[in-house]
Amino acid sequence: MSELYDVVIVGGGPAGLSAAYSAYKNGAKKILVLERDRELGGILQQCIHNGFGLHHFKEELTGPGYAGRCIGLIKDKPEVETRVDTMVLEVHEDKTVLAVSPTKGIYTVQGKTVILTMGCRERTRGAIRTPGGRPAGIFTAGAAQRMVNMEGYLPGKKIVILGSGDIGLIMARRMSLEGCKVMADIEICPFSNGLTRNIVQCLNDYNIPLYLAHTITRIHGKDRVTGVTVAKVDNKMQPIPGTEFDIECDTLLLSVGLIPENELSRSLGIKLHRLTNGPIVDQHRETSLPGFYAAGNVVHVHDLVDFVSDEAEIAGKFAALDAQGKLPAVQHDVAVEAVNGVRTCVPQHLSLPEGGEGARLFMRVSAPARKVTLEIKQGDEVLLSRMLPVVKPSEMIAVEVPAAITAKMTGSSVTVGLKQKEA
Amino acid sequence: MATEKRVMNCIMCPMGCELTVTLDGGKFVSVTGNTCPRGAKYAQDEVTAPKRMLTSTVRIKGGFLPLLPVVSKTVMPKGKVLEAARALRSVEVQAPVKAGDVVVADILGTGVDIIASRNMAAKN
Numbered sequence: 413m414s415e416l417y418d419v420v421i422v423g424g425g426p427a428g429l430s431a432a433y434s435a436y437k438n439g440a441k442k443i444l445v446l447e448r449d450r451e452l453g454g455i456l457q458q459c460i461h462n463g464f465g466l467h468h469f470k471e472e473l474t475g476p477g478y479a480g481r482c483i484g485l486i487k488d489k490p491e492v493e494t495r496v497d498t499m500v501l502e503v504h505e506d507k508t509v510l511a512v513s514p515t516k517g518i519y520t521v522q523g524k525t526v527i528l529t530m531g532c533r534e535r536t537r538g539a540i541r542t543p544g545g546r547p548a549g550i551f552t553a554g555a556a557q558r559m560v561n562m563e564g565y566l567p568g569k570k571i572v573i574l575g576s577g578d579i580g581l582i583m584a585r586r587m588s589l590e591g592c593k594v595m596a597d598i599e600i601c602p603f604s605n606g607l608t609r610n611i612v613q614c615l616n617d618y619n620i621p622l623y624l625a626h627t628i629t630r631i632h633g634k635d636r637v638t639g640v641t642v643a644k645v646d647n648k649m650q651p652i653p654g655t656e657f658d659i660e661c662d663t664l665l666l667s668v669g670l671i672p673e674n675e676l677s678r679s680l681g682i683k684l685h686r687l688t689n690g691p692i693v694d695q696h697r698e699t700s701l702p703g704f705y706a707a708g709n710v711v712h713v714h715d716l717v718d719f720v721s722d723e724a725e726i727a728g729k730f731a732a733l734d735a736q737g738k739l740p741a742v743q744h745d746v747a748v749e750a751v752n753g754v755r756t757c758v759p760q761h762l763s764l765p766e767g768g769e770g771a772r773l774f775m776r777v778s779a780p781a782r783k784v785t786l787e788i789k790q791g792d793e794v795l796l797s798r799m800l801p802v803v804k805p806s807e808m809i810a811v812e813v814p815a816a817i818t819a820k821m822t823g824s825s826v827t828v829g830l831k832q833k834e835a
Numbered sequence: 836m837a838t839e840k841r842v843m844n845c846i847m848c849p850m851g852c853e854l855t856v857t858l859d860g861g862k863f864v865s866v867t868g869n870t871c872p873r874g875a876k877y878a879q880d881e882v883t884a885p886k887r888m889l890t891s892t893v894r895i896k897g898g899f900l901p902l903l904p905v906v907s908k909t910v911m912p913k914g915k916v917l918e919a920a921r922a923l924r925s926v927e928v929q930a931p932v933k934a935g936d937v938v939v940a941d942i943l944g945t946g947v948d949i950i951a952s953r954n955m956a957a958k959n
Contacts, residue, residue, distance in 0.1 A: 460891070460892060460906075462890055474890055474952040475904075476934075476952040477934065480954065560892075561892055562900060562901075564901045564902050589891055589916075590920070608845075612844055612846050613846070617913065
């Protein structure tokens with residue numbers, strides 16, 4: 413017979429650790445965290461820069477510092493067991509979890525509930541189909557980050573970065589600090605996909621040019637990268653002939669987006685959202701499969717780990733209540749549809765008890781805009797509106813919806829969208 | 836004295852206002868483009884005495900991992916950051932180390948300590 417746990421958590425990064433702590437606080441007596449890496453903390457352990465924790469811990473921390481805080485919260489709690497070097501191979505609908513580790517071999521554990529916190533992984537060169545040979549020297553920014561910050565190797569000396577996501581920007585500074593020359597950052601969008609403070613402190617501080625609305629049309633080199641050809645793109649993101657120029661480099665780092673890692677969710681038959689690429693969840697972070705919860709980057713890619721922890725605490729709380737048979741009785745279900753400039757909204761639906769329930773909505777917009785009003789509407793009726801001085805696709809919007817408002821959601825759906833302010 | 840204008844993005848909040856700072860002989864005169872007082876303060880600090888945090892790694896002997904991440908305890912003058920990072924490349928410490936332990940005290944005479952970002956246990 414496999415051992416029975418109230419909550420089994422797949423992944424020991426910030427989401428898994430925060431979920432475990434919250435499950436403990438909400439009365440779960442037996443919690444198990446399974447982590448495939450050699451230690452807990454997930455990607456934070458390689459994100460050695462600061463800027464984490466201002467919202468969640470009210471203090472500015474480095475990535476390892478934030479991970480240390482999360483680990484500290486569950487350490488020495490007999491209710492929480494953690495296992496590293498443990499890969500989850502399969503999760504079944506009856507909540508048995510098949511795992512493997514060098515010390516325990518292949519084994520199963522049984523959960524009353526399961527929380528999926530597998531995080532996300534990077535898009536690779538294959539995903540963006542850049543023409544050229546297959547020389548050495550092409551890395552995802554995160555792989556390079558792990559080499560430089562944890563293993564002690566430099567991937568190269570003369571660097572070009574494709575994509576202006578935060579990891580790419582952070583790596584531009586990191587490589588500069590290690591004595592490398594960062595030649596340029598190339599971004600296909602007409603705006604940056606990273607936080608402004610990262611543009612300023614990681615590119616501008618080191619005089620690294622950022623080419624907006626440009627892309628790499630060819631990677632040169634046979635055994636090792638020798639350079640790239642860059643071209644301007646039109647408003648359909650197609651390279652404009654005649655605008656090409658070459659940049660010499662020995663290394664190309666790709667920072668071209670993140671994909672939630674949902675192989676386990678998919679094989680379970682959990683419904684995924686077309687745009688977030690993560691499970692469709694309600695405000696408790698319960699997926700389409702009862703008793704299965706999900707939180708963090710596996711649900712949708714976040715820009716701040718603080719929001720990952722916030723979301724994981726919700727999942728941990730409700731998984732713990734579920735395991736104890738204490739979930740609030742759902743009276744009706746309301747779909748939350750993203751419309752008019754709002755690209756995605758998590759949760760995608762609300763499972764409301766009588767009298768409503770407070771919920772926090774996390775949204776991303778499709779394009780940058782200034783002075784907009786965000787509206788939650790039921791039909792034509794505006795239930796909640798919020799003035800936002802500026803919105804950007806790279807910065808997630810979080811809006812608290814009080815129980816008194818969700819109590820008014822009597823129909824089957826509401827919409828969240830932007831009302832552009834008339835000039 | 837020569838007046839000079841410098842354009843920069845404020846990083847105090849997600850608004851990212853574009854600030855134009857007027858300098859006279861290198862001295863701060865005025866700023867436009869900010870929407871709040873924090874922006875004005877940022878612009879003034881940024882043109883007179885810009886400061887940054889430094890995060891990097893040092894080698895660690897006998898540790899669970901070969902590198903120890905480190906961070907400056909406070910911000911330091913921006914102009915000293917690259918030199919400090921260069922200095923850290925030749926530093927080696929001995930495991931075990933606790934988060935917050937001082938790795939290099941008063942780096943380059945800036946008065947800023949470089950401390951460990953995490954615990955690092957000894958190997959095995």
